Amino acid sequence: MTIEVRPFAGLGKFRIDxxxxxxxxxxxxxxxPARMGVGPLRVWNDDEIAPHTGFDPHPHRDMEIVTYVRKGAITHLDSLGNQGRTEAGDVQVMSAGTGIRHAEYNREGEVTTIFQIWITPRTRGLEPRWGQRAFPKADRAGALVPLASGMAGHDGALPIDQDAAVLGATLAAGQSLTHRLAPGRQAYLVAATGRYRVNGVEAAARDGVVVRGEDAIRIEALEPTEILLADLPPG
Incomplete structure (x- = not known):
């Protein structure tokens, strides 16, 4: 099959207080062992973080870490002195490079939900960095917008060191769009909300969808849908 839906209920689970x-x-x-990633996409975590809690300082290296905030906000602090608050619908990218320590806290009075996406870089030992950007959902209505990318032509996206891109769109019920894949490339899709079809195959919010061997991806929203798509090289 070139379209594989991985239902949310069957994905790995981790629960603490x-x-x-x-x-x-x-x-x-x-x-x-059958789910080690798709190309350079190594991690896609769906995290719900309780109010006034979060990830205490810890290290990373040689990884491009994209955080998409679905609800609430996340507050970032790191060993480079960066700090910032990223709200729902917006994105932050941390390139761990030679090494960085960071913390991610939910300082809000409600649960914060995020997608945490890790992509292996093309180059090891880069200078670490962090950045964030607002991506208004209205600007993504009916069209995929590059959010984080190392691909040509994605000048408005947060940069990552990989021939890959994370794009986002919002679709009204009945609306559709088509994304072209270059020969040999593959994709991974996850909807934050909604229900939709990918080349005729139905998927629900928070399911994972692997697309291989297709030259185009047609996404049809069956209800209002907020979608992320990772466009990935072979591997």
Whole structure:
């Protein structure tokens, strides 16, 4: 099959008092040798973070870490002195490079939900960096907008060191769009909300959808849908 839907209920689960996490790929205590990533896409975590809690300082290196905030806000602090608050619908990117320590806190009075997306870089040992950007949902109505990208022509996106892109769109019920894939490329789709079809195959919010061997991806919204699509090289 060129379209594989991985239902949310069957993904890896991790639960503690402040964190309700679902892992699309092997991560932490969840291991499935058949789900180690798609190309350079190594991690897609669906995290629900309780109010006034979060991830205390911890290190990373040689990873492009994209955070998409679905609800609430996340507050970032790191060893480079960066700090910032990223709200729902917006994106932050941390390139861990030679090494960085960071913390991610929910300082809000409500649960914050995020997609945490890790992509392996083309180059090891880069200078670490962090950035954030607002991407109003109205600007994504009916069209995929590059949010984080290392691909040519995506000048408005937050930069990552990989021939890959994370794009986002919002679709009204009955609305559709088509995304072209270059030969040999593949994609991974996850909807934050809604229900939709990918080349005729139905998927629901928070399911993972792997697309391989297709030259085009047609997304049809069956109800209002907020979608992220990772356009990925082979591997």
């Amino acid at each position: 402040w964190l309700n996490a679902t892992h699309h790929f092997s991560f932490g205590h969840y291991y499935d």
